[in-house]
Amino acid sequence: MKTNLWLQQLLALIRKEFQQIVRDPSSYLVAGVLPLIFLLLFGYGITLDAGVLRLAVLNESGGRHSLDLAANFAHSPWFSTVGAGSMDEAARLMRDSSVQGVLVFRQDFDAALDRGTAGDLQVLVDGAEPNTAQYIQSYSQGLVSRWQATALPGGEALQAPITLQTRFWYNPAAKSVQFLVPGAITVIMTLIGTLLTSLVFAREWERGTMEAMFATPVSRMQLLLGKLIPYFCMGMFSMALCAGAAVLLFAVPFRGSWWVLLVISSVFMLSALGQGLLISVTLRGQLVAAEAGLFSGFLPALLLSGFVFDINSMPPVLQALTRLLPASYFNTCLRTIFLTGDVWEIFVPSLAFMGLLAAVLLGLVYKNLVKRLDI
């Protein structure tokens, strides 16, 4: 009988919370619109792939070989080229970011090749975008050595002594979409788990409804569960939506098993909720809580989880910091579960850490959720 009443009270709280969610247009924004925007942006918009690289060609030589090589650049799928009349013009194009690199054939380029000596070719790259610069260097190097081997007399002998045959596992075309979309799910879940919930207790404190709540026989545990369960459901719903969209819309393969995904994302969701609720309970102001949620939840998930920037390349201090970040574990798990399969050596430690963190955070929320006004 007593547990029955307890359950009824809890259900009432949950119903109230759900109604609040449904009535507030901003929750649709976070649970529906934002995930969609994120998925579309990361699916179609943001790419770490090279795209078509724009080069200016400054041909001071103008002979057979230089024209042929320039045409090779122009026709390759990686480059699009424009002519430049002088070094000044090329420099201006670079400064205005109209081109990302300049291909310079010096005056004696063709003469040297015809003489049988080394031709001098310059590739100037706009270093202001280092990622693109590296692609230009690497692609132009490859293009030029292939051209040498085929177009120059006796070029076959120039075929490099050692070639590396590269193959990408899990993502054969090496498309960044394939790992950005699962990564985007991490960000979306953090958004719902931490950002949205950082506001829930703070809002009640600010509006004074918390005081009203204290006057009811509701216990702390019921209060906690009453907040936890609705947002958990909302997060999981969003998760399902995103995972479905990733597979159906963006053709990301799903090589793991669904139940593993369910378990891992539930545990992550609990830790994210713990973080959000802890912020909300301790800070008690919506503005402050929202900013804290933004800076402790969303931005680290975006920048430190390995989503865009590779964790191994960060300085040691930050690498240690990412070890404390549930989002970085979740990100690794998601990529693995989508692209590789069930790799328990990755999942088990991640689950253990996220579970522990969730327990600690929710414990702290419970401890701080005191039914008193004067603290």
Place this chain on the structure above:
Amino acid sequence: MARRFTGFHAASKMAAGGMSRLSAFFPRLNWRRMATIVRKELLVLLCNRISRILIIVPPLMQIVIFGWAATMEVRNVDVAVLNYDSGRWSRDIIHSIEGSPTFRGVAHLEGHGQIRPTLDQQKALFILVFDEEFSRRIEKGEPAEAQVILDGRRSNAAQIAAYYLERMTAQVAAATPRAQPVQGMAAPIPQLDIRMRCWFNPNLEFQWFFLPNLIGMLSFMLGLVVTGLSVAREREVGTFDQLLVSPAIPMEIALAKLVPGCLVGMVHGTIFLLISVFGFGVPFTGSVLLLYVAMLVFAAASGGVGLMVSSLSATQQQAFLGAFTVGVPCILISGAVTPVMNMPVFLQHASQLNPLRHFTTITQGVFLKDITVAAAAVSLGKITCISIVTVGVAVWMFRRKA
């Protein structure tokens, strides 16, 4: 001369007429009233201890942390090698990997069966496989091939690491018999000598790209959130009505609300500028004046967006989340994270409406490239247009709502 004068007169008359017509639309603003509201806004923003800490500490933490974290350079790469070859050349390549600062550890695998678990568990970013014939082929002067299996889950980092590896094997390859000039051959085969040079950022430091962009990203978010929330808070707490019954007219209130966000944005911009230049050594080649003019106009634009968002929302939560929904996509398609040119065409066009995109062009330009006056003027003009439109629409929405 006289003609010129009359022309000037006519022009100034027209301008005056334009002004009076404008003032029919825009009631006269009382600067003293506006100053009072600005003062009140600043007090609200700065006198609350927590809000003070929150507008000062996190952005600074961000620039330090993300100044370090945001890197597309690849370092500390873990590699695994499966070497069936017993000759010297594969060993040479492995030695050069071990000696390189880019690569952290080289694990040696025993057999093919270990490839999958090693890669599956992310113990290596790539696995290098040499077959038995590798060194023998090189000694015979035949082209030899090594296999590299890369982790596609981190294909971006893997691609860059593979490029480093390629450059290292090229050095080893230069010592192979095949690369030596063959004696008795009439003419040596012309070998092209490609000289790569990077302008603006010779060592391709990723920080030099990202820190200037961070200035725009963070001031945009701050402008959006500070301005957006201030109206929503008044509405939620109920003091908005009090503001409306004050002698100040809605437009004065709206414009005054823009000021704190702009100020915070400018102050942070200055701090970021100093930290980037003196803390991280990012070169500043352009004009400081240009940067500040751009910053001011840009802050007005982001404040205008914030005000629009807050006119549409009834609570602080809605305003905050709305600011967020607008802000994050704007950051992502601004070119501050990945180049705009790599995006699909429709997004490239859409991003023209994004003030942050043009501001990013300017910051990158003034920091690294000493941007040309013409290019800067175009971007600045676009930001100005956007800020006029956003502030105009925001004030109009504000009046309607009020």
